[in-house]
């Protein structure tokens with residue numbers, strides 16, 4: 001069974017992005033993918049002093065990326081950028097797995113699907129940063145992306161359930177993923 005790793009870097013319990021990640025996971029399971037996830041907050045901060053021997057959680061995320069046909073990032077936007085835990089995770093997986101080694105082979109050309117929910121920007125800036133960074137570390141950001149923008153009241157009232165128009169965008173992205181993944 002092909003695996004998809006979903007990374008969801010909002011740590012808040014009632015995260016709107018988590019709702020999207022759950023929706024995507026259920027649809028992927030219906031299409032017979034095994035969905036894996038990772039507790040982003042369990043990773044230590046990037047620190048070259050602790051790279052060798054590799055911390056347990058770093059090995060875990062590397063293995064999960066390696067085993068997955070694609071990584072699916074579902075992210076909010078923090079001050080026009082990706083959340084720090086996501087940057088930290090991508091920094092960790094970009095690093096050599098052996099002392100003195102180069103860029104690890106397991107991330108090379110790894111497809112990355114990107115979904116983002118935020119305010120009116122539709123997480124455009126954080127999605128752009130994810131594209132920039134994943135490309136820079138040799139991963140392969142894929143199209144289409146999905147950006148969902150909410151009015152400020154949704155955040156102040158902490159109230160969001162996935163709208164029909166959002167489902168339509170997500171379904172299109174899931175279909176594009178499936179068309180791609182069934183060929184590999």
Ligand SMILES: Cc1cc2nc3c(=O)[nH]c(=O)nc-3n(C[C@H](O)[C@H](O)[C@H](O)COP(=O)(O)O)c2cc1C
Pocket residue numbers: 010011012014015016017018075076077078079080081117118119120121122123155
């Ligand atoms: C530190 C911080 C910075 C934020 N900056 C932005 C921003 O630049 N653009 C935006 O649209 N929303 C911004 N927001 C609002 C988030 O998009 C909003 O809190 C969103 O609900 C977070 O996603 P979540 O529901 O999955 O936790 C920011 C929130 C935080 C906590």
